[in-house]
Amino acid sequence: MRLLSIFLFLLFAHASFAQNLTGIWRGKRTQGAQGCFPEYGLELHIEYSNEQLIMGNAYSYVSREQFTKTIFKGRYNPQTKRLVLIESSVLSYNVPPQCIPCIKTYQLNFAVKEKEETLEGQWTGHEMGNSHACSPGNIALHREVQPIFPVTVQQTDSLAELQQRISLKQRDKEVVETLKVDTSRIRIDLYDNAEIDDDTVSVFLNGALLLYKKRLTDRPLTLNINAMPNSDYELMMYAENLGRIPPNTSLMIVTAGKKKYEIRISSSETKSAVVKFRYDLR
Structure with a gap:
């Protein structure tokens, strides 16, 4: 007992x-x-x-x-x-x-x-x-299960201040994957997809800067995202350079609950790759 x-x-x-x-x-x-x-x-x-x-x-x-x-x-x-x-x-x-x-x-x-x-x-x-x-x-x-007002992506104070100072070149967006997930907790790991050649990226979620000029390697750059229900998210990879072997390529592994997705991404000086996802809750 x-x-x-x-x-x-x-x-x-x-x-x-x-x-x-x-x-x-x-x-x-x-x-x-x-x-x-x-x-x-x-x-x-x-x-x-x-x-x-x-x-x-x-x-x-x-x-x-x-x-x-x-x-x-x-x-x-x-x-x-x-x-x-x-x-x-x-x-x-x-x-x-x-x-x-x-x-x-x-x-x-x-x-x-x-x-x-x-x-x-x-x-x-x-x-x-x-x-x-x-x-x-x-x-x-x-x-x-549904917000009335727009959902804002949270940033650290330092990243919010940094984003106000930087300027990005206008580039086309290419949607490479659209995911529907069944959990609010989402982990994103980013690796260099091929030979490690100094590919460097900045990452934005719904326009909010989350990673700035980070080098891709065989060790992951990790983002943990708490997604709001029934809200759309757009993760954009902005190539800061093309590395020694163009284009800028990366492997994104998305872990959402028991599901895992592998997405291969290519960005250039004219386009930024976008992955969209949504936490559906009814």
Whole structure:
């Protein structure tokens, strides 16, 4: 009996740790009497890693036209099922002139209610551009399979700053493969496809720079991507040179769950190779 209890405890702990919060969460956010509106729609685009780190974007809205988009980071505790998200800045907004967007901190609890995954809790915050406190409120969200607002690919601050400084030559795009996957977690490994001849590439995902001027070798350049459900992704290989033996060639190995795909790619000074993929969830 004692061994069975230990086994069940370990199984439960593993299941809690493995909880994947990556995806679209949507519902309502209330605000106190001094807020612009008593209730907002709220859509979180969450990316969750095995290290329990959280990042993503939040859309607070009263309509698709009136919204505030912010970026956040945070952590999830799988033992307590508590999630803390802290917004760092407002990326874009379109609100009535008398309204000031809030930069918020979320304290949320994960639960499964009648087979529906939920995030519920409270938020506090301050007005954008000053330290005046916003009237706090409550949050109630559930997992969705389709986003209302566009999904943004997350970058490190250094890559985002670098992308603003570089300029790319205009090139045609050639789609070499289109994949449908059944998991949000996708691993991409890039190798030189033939003789190692100093082929160098930059890699973009939906226009966001993820790798810059990296040399292809027999050791992989690895990208781990947390894909949002029912969203289209376009991975572009931009040849920074053609190596000693043109064209610039690479082998891409895509691992998605139990499936693995090998894709051979060729890029040149006039075209960039593109691989498209989509995580279908219904």
